[in-house]
Amino acid sequence: MDSPMTPDLHQQIERAARIIGRAKKIAALTGAGISAESGVPTFRGAGGLWEGYRVEDVATPAAFARDPALVWRFYNLRRAGLAAVRPNPGHHALAALEDRLGQGRFTLITQNVDGLHRAAGSRRVLEIHGTLRRVRCTGCAWTADRATEALPDLPRCGACHELLRPDVVWFNELLPPDTWQQAEDAAQTCDCFLVIGTSAVVYPAAGLVESARLNGAEIIEVNLTATRASSQADVTLLGPSGSVLPAIVQRL
Numbered sequence: 001m002d003s004p005m006t007p008d009l010h011q012q013i014e015r016a017a018r019i020i021g022r023a024k025k026i027a028a029l030t031g032a033g034i035s036a037e038s039g040v041p042t043f044r045g046a047g048g049l050w051e052g053y054r055v056e057d058v059a060t061p062a063a064f065a066r067d068p069a070l071v072w073r074f075y076n077l078r079r080a081g082l083a084a085v086r087p088n089p090g091h092h093a094l095a096a097l098e099d100r101l102g103q104g105r106f107t108l109i110t111q112n113v114d115g116l117h118r119a120a121g122s123r124r125v126l127e128i129h130g131t132l133r134r135v136r137c138t139g140c141a142w143t144a145d146r147a148t149e150a151l152p153d154l155p156r157c158g159a160c161h162e163l164l165r166p167d168v169v170w171f172n173e174l175l176p177p178d179t180w181q182q183a184e185d186a187a188q189t190c191d192c193f194l195v196i197g198t199s200a201v202v203y204p205a206a207g208l209v210e211s212a213r214l215n216g217a218e219i220i221e222v223n224l225t226a227t228r229a230s231s232q233a234d235v236t237l238l239g240p241s242g243s244v245l246p247a248i249v250q251r252l
């Protein structure tokens with residue numbers, strides 16, 4: 001997507017490339033915006049509703065207990081949608097950045113559950129909200145990567161016959177402790193923190209920006225618009241991540 005880059009955006013890209021070029025350790029937090037150019041709908045764009053429901057009302061344990069078929073319809077639709085989507089140049093730019101810096105100096109933290117960072121070749125990806133590809137049993141420890149294959153309306157466990165659920169973190173659920181700890185460590189030890197394609201509304205993920213800033217990291221934001229994280233950013237690049245990220249990596 002070749003967006004018309006304004007002179008100011010070019011200047012900000014140069015600035016961001018200088019900061020990244022001198023950084024010792026970088027952490028990046030991505031949200032639904034980095035997958036938008038792959039055709040994956042964002043949460044809060046276009047009203048952020050699904051069949052008239054707010055995501056916050058469907059992606060919860062209470063909704064699943066009340067109406068598992070409705071919640072599975074929501075997830076089966078999104079899983080089916082994944083079959084057709086591919087990583088975009090923004091995902092590939094972050095994979096290239098990891099290749100360039102090495103996994104010891106670059107940590108990718110994603111709120112996304114679409115698996116596109118791994119599909120783009122990123123190896124160290126902290127999926128703090130889980131992944132749509134995986135399912136797990138509500139009655140035993142059984143879990144499986146079912147990729148984007150179609151699942152029944154109410155899939156059941158082959159071992160104990162209890163209901164399966166998507167292996168994602170719902171609202172009011174704890175994030176996977178080990179993955180979350182690694183994300184916090186990365187935010188607290190980096191000297192450059194990239195926040196890309198997120199409205200910075202959902203916690204504790206959005207709190208990583210503050211953690212990084214409090215530890216003296218330089219914050220670089222890439223988004224189409226200002227967000228709740230913008231006031232914490234040292235550099236804000238207003239443009240599509242699919243164009244901006246490759247432009248930064250090309251200048252390193």
Ligand code: BV8
Binds near residue numbers: 032172198199
């Ligand atoms: C928890 C998986 C402890 C499921 C998701 C009141 C205040 C503060 C917090 C809370 C509160 N009430 C409740 C809470 C806590 C709650 C929360 O934060 N709620 C929000 C709604 C206020 N958080 C939780 O519940 C978390 N757990 O706190 O546990 C606990 C435990 C027990 C009891 C109590 C507490 C769990 C949160 C995880 C929820 N799961 N996903 C699924 O996907 O189905 S969150 C979901 O939102 C996705 O992961 C998504 O990534 C995430 C955040 O959304 P964004 O990624 O930012 O997407 P969004 O559409 O909002 O924005 C897209 C951005 O991209 C925009 O800025 C847009 O401009 C930009 N963009 C678009 N195109 C482009 C672009 N940018 C660049 N280029 C482009 N081309």
Ligand code: ZN
Binds near residue numbers: 162
């Ligand atoms: Zn089971």
